[in-house]
Amino acid sequence: MNSEKKPLLAPGHTACAGCGQAIAARLVVDAAGPNTIIANSTGCLEVFTTKYPESAWEIPWIHSLFENSAAVASGIEAALRYLGKKETINVIAQGGDGGSADIGLQAISGMLERGQDILYVCYDNEAYMNTGVQRSGLTPFNSNTSTSPAGSVSYGNIRPKKPMPEIALAHGIPYVATATVAFVPDLQRKVKKALSIRGPKYIQVHVPCPLGWRHGPELTLEIAKAAVETGLYPIIEYENGSLIGVRKITPRPVEDYLKSQGRFRHLFKNPEEIKKIQDIANNNIQKYGLAAANQPSQ
Amino acid sequence: MREFLEGSLAVARIIKACKPGVISAYPITPQTHMVEELANFVANGELNSQFVNVESEHSAASVVLGSVAAGVRSYTATSSQGLFYMAEVIFNIAGMRLPLVLTCANRAISAPISIWNDHQDSISLRDSGWIQFYTENLQETVDFHLISYRLSEDKHIMLPVMVCMDGYTLTHGIETIDMPDEAKVDSFLPPxxxxxxxxxDNPLSFGPLADPDYYMETRYAIHQTHKDVLEIMPKLTSEFSRVFGRHYNGLIEEYHTKDAERVIVAMGSVCGTVKEVIDELRAKGKKVGLLKIIAYRPFPAEAIYEALKNIPKVAVLDRSLSLGSYAPVASEVKAAFFGKKKRPEVISSFVVGIGGRDITKDSIKEVLRLVNGREKSNEFIDLKPELLKEEYE
Known part of the structure; x- marks a missing residue:
């Protein structure tokens, strides 16, 4: 972190204590630097940084609607090309998991397909937190949310996460990566690398939400780290369609990740349901080759 | 230079002359020809512009929102369902005070799906904060695109403008047009x-959250600016007249209203048909006239009041509906007389040409006949009663 420089997402905003998205958004914009224009989707990040008449952003920033940050960024990029300024200015579109994987997916697909020189950053806190923890397409399997509640005949969200990195990759774009707020140098390196490549880029950052996941605000980074080390959030990097890097892990049991979060508490009465989540982790470990040498997967 | 041109191609020509740096649009009938022609201009190097092909109208509107916010003149065009798909962005562009010109090729709204002309699309977005002009013919359509960019970018206005032209009748109609000379366009419309x-170099945040302490004033400010448009338009059209030699009042046009006993109020291309009927009837000594509304937003209530206050019988034509209530234009014309001492004896409301139903000279004559009777509300002209029989068990 460039702690000696003025942060480009200033302190004093109104995010909750321990908000993973607030930390990640600051890391992203600081890695991008001051010659950056951001188009932001509606969501927590927009609300807690720009309540009129204040703004925490030290770079030019625009919020239009929930689902159109990729299209607004496309207009900004086109304008910069017209002005002959695209070479010196980064354009970032960013939103939450709902704004990206659900309502904004069409606009993102259009942006990726057009080949425009834009980095899209999805801050994945795995539900619609700004409206009160409703499920999204990136809510994990068996997670208890306000619209996928665990009940006497339900264990919560019935589907696994939508494979957004693969969907982005299928557009044939030059760079796709996942990252997490838990590993700061990796996140900032990926942002810098993405911005050094011309064309559309997609980075998905795992960001715990203490309010929505129901954990203590002091546990944000620890939980984000556990998501990676259990194999539930693979940290992967693709360049020109090839997997060029994964974060190797010594796999921990998924209970290590689930136990400190209220959204998974109901599962601990049902070991079979936890087993299903372990199967998802094992599948990830095998699919991406996450296990460090000589480490059998769980 | 006078040229024989299709409406859509004429729009593309005047947009080219206005030099937008970014164009984004999604195809929808009957808007397609104008954006295809602009794409040709860009492909042939005749227009230096970024033409952004998008996956939806929502993104077309969002792209031009972004490009105008980045400081570049931009353009889009749409129609019907496309305008509705843009709707939330349309409100957003006005709320962010971004100057933009959009051509709406007016078309009916589904269901049932119809590609033919009425005004339901743009009328349904009348409350969005956009300025709306409805044009009668191709010359007026061309000229109002140019006027609209000037108005929109005026630092006292900073609001988007929708130029509404009747689908097919104008978009695909061919007329002789005096295309504004590009050098004159440059002098009338500076970069x-x-x-x-x-x-x-000067980082600002656009589109913040406004809580109840701040939101209301933003809407009030747009409303006040609409009032300013009523003041500015006559000055702007006078300046246009000095440069190009064609005069528009900018808000309304009066055609044989001064001594008229019966006046039709209408918007768009139907005004051409109405004028023909008026010419025929005037030749027979009938005192009939037309009040054409060009600016529907802002609504020129005062100008309409002044034009109609001494007219005994007024017939308002609506080409859209507010289903379950009074037709939009008629209700606003009537509202212009509320609480006033002078007013027409009769202000009757007629619904015509919905979903592309032909409005013939006979339709207009029927309106002029009916306005002699008791005041009518939402009187449908050229309705087919045989299609309205209920046939179910």
């Missing part, structure tokens, strides 16, 4: 100098 833009 866009944004008051505020997304700029790394």
């Amino acid at each position: 866009y100098k944004p008051l505020y833009k997304l700029d790394v």
Whole structure:
């Protein structure tokens, strides 16, 4: 972190204590630097940084609607090309998991397909937190949310996460990566690398939400780290369609990740349901080759 | 230079002359020809512009929102369902005070799906904060696109403008048009100098959250600006007249209203048909006239009051509906007389040409006959009663 420089997402905003998205958004914009224009989707990040008449952003920033940050960024990029300024200015579109994987997916697909020189950053806190923890397409399997509640005949969200990195990759774009707020140098390196490549880029950052996941605000980074080390959030990097890097892990049991979060508490009465989540982790470990040498997967 | 041109191609020509740096659109009938022609201009190097092909109208509107915010003059065009798909962005563009010109090729709204002309699309977005002009013929359509960019980018206005032209009748109609000379266009419309833009040297935040302490004033300010448009338009059209030699009042047009006993109020291309009927009837000594509304937003209530206050019988034509209530234009014309001492004896409301139903000279004559009777509300003209029989068990 460039702690000696003025942060480009200033302190004093109104995010909750321990908000993973607030930390990640600051890391992203600081890695991008001051010659950056951001188009932001509606969501927590927009609300807690720009309540009129204040703004925490030290770079030019625009919020239009929930689902159109990729299209607004496309207009900004086109304008910069017209002005002959695209070479010196980064354009970032960013939103939450709902704004990206659900309502904004069409606009993102259009942006990726057009080949425009834009980095899209999805801050994945795995539900619609700004409206009160409703499920999204990136809510994990068996997670208890306000619209996928665990009940006497339900264990919560019935589907696994939508494979957004693969969907982005299928557009044939030059760079796709996942990252997490838990590993700061990796996140900032990926942002810098993405911005050094011309064309559309997609980075998905795992960001715990203490309010929505129901954990203590002091546990944000620890939980984000556990998501990676259990194999539930693979940290992967693709360049020109090839997997060029994964974060190797010594796999921990998924209970290590689930136990400190209220959204998974109901599962601990049902070991079979936890087993299903372990199967998802094992599948990830095998699919991406996450296990460090000589480490059998769980 | 006078040229024989299709309406859509004429729009493309005047947009080219206005030099937008970014164009984004999604195809929808009957808007397609104008954006295809602009794409040709860009492909042939005749227009230096970024033409952004998008996956939806929602993104087309969002792209031009972004490009105007970045300080570049921009353009889009749409129609019907496309305008509705843009709707939330349409409100957003006005709320963010971004100057833009959009051509709406007016078309009916589904269901049932119809590609033919009425005004339901743009009328349904009348409350969005956009300025709306409805044009009668191709010359007026061309000229109002140019006037609209000037108005929109005026630093006292900073609001988007929708130029509404009747689908097919105008978009695909061919007329002789005096295309404005490009050098004169440059003098009338200088390069866009944004008051505020997304700029790394002067970072600003656009589109913040406004809580109840701040939101209401933003809407009030747009409303006040609409009142300013009523003041500015006559000055702007006078300046246009000095440069190009064609005069428009900018808000309304009066055609044989001064001594008229019966006046039709209408918007768009139907005004041409109405004028023909008026000419025929005037030749027979009938005192009939037309009040054409060009600016529907802002609504020129005062100008309409002045034009109609001494007219005994007024017939308002609506080409859209507010289903379950009074037709939109008629209700606003009537409202212009509320609480006034002078007013027509009769202000009757007629619904015509919905979903592309032909409005013939006979339709207009029928309206002029009916306005002699008791005041009518939402009187449908050329309705087919045989299609309205209920046939179910």
